Amino acid sequence: MSTRVAKKSKYHPLISWDISNPIFNAISKKSEDIDILKRISLLNNWKVDFVKELSINYQTLVLTDLDQKILWVNNGFEKMTGYAPDFAIGKKPIFLQGPNTSEVVKARIRKKLSNGERISETVTNYKKNGLEYECEITIIPLIDSNRMITHYLALEREAA
Numbered sequence: 802m803s804t805r806v807a808k809k810s811k812y813h814p815l816i817s818w819d820i821s822n823p824i825f826n827a828i829s830k831k832s833e834d835i836d837i838l839k840r841i842s843l844l845n846n847w848k849v850d851f852v853k854e855l856s857i858n859y860q861t862l863v864l865t866d867l868d869q870k871i872l873w874v875n876n877g878f879e880k881m882t883g884y885a886p887d888f889a890i891g892k893k894p895i896f897l898q899g900p901n902t903s904e905v906v907k908a909r910i911r912k913k914l915s916n917g918e919r920i921s922e923t924v925t926n927y928k929k930n931g932l933e934y935e936c937e938i939t940i941i942p943l944i945d946s947n948r949m950i951t952h953y954l955a956l957e958r959e960a961a
Contacts, residue, residue, distance in 0.1 A: 830876065833876075919942065
C-alpha cells in the first residue's frame with residue numbers, strides 16, 4: 802500500500818472565496834468611491850466624513866454642482882440606470898425623470914436643498930431602456946471651509 806502526499810495548491814481557498822464574494826466586492830467598491838471623493842474634496846475644501854456618509858447602502862453616487870449638473874458618477878451608475886457615465890456628465894439628473902415622477906416629491910427635494918438641508922426621498926425614475934424604477938435617494942449638501950454649499954452628493958439605490 803503506497804502513501805500519497807497531497808500536492809500543495811498555490812491557491813488558498815479563503816483567498817479564492819474572498820475574491821468572488823459579493824460582500825468583499827461591495828466593500829472594495831465603496832472604498833474606491835471614498836478615495837475618489839476624498840481627492841475631489843481636497844480640491845473643494847469640503848468638510849465631510851465620507852466614511853460616515855457612505856455607510857448607508859447605495860448602488861450609485863452622483864456628484865453635482867450647485868446648478869445640479871452632473872460632474873461625476875461612480876461605477877454603479879450605469880448598472881442601475883443603463884446610462885454610461887460619459888452620457889450623464891454635464892447633464893442634470895432630470896433626464897432620469899418621466900411622466901410618473903412626482904412633482905410633489907421634486908418640490909420637497911428643492912425646498913430642502915434650498916434651505917441647505919440633507920434630504921432622503923423615494924422618486925420614480927426611468928432607466929435608459931424606458932423601464933420605470935423607484936429610486937431611494939439621499940442628497941447631501943457639500944459644504945466648504947467657508948461654510949458655503951458648493952456641490953451636492955446623491956446616494957441612490959433601487960428600492961426593493
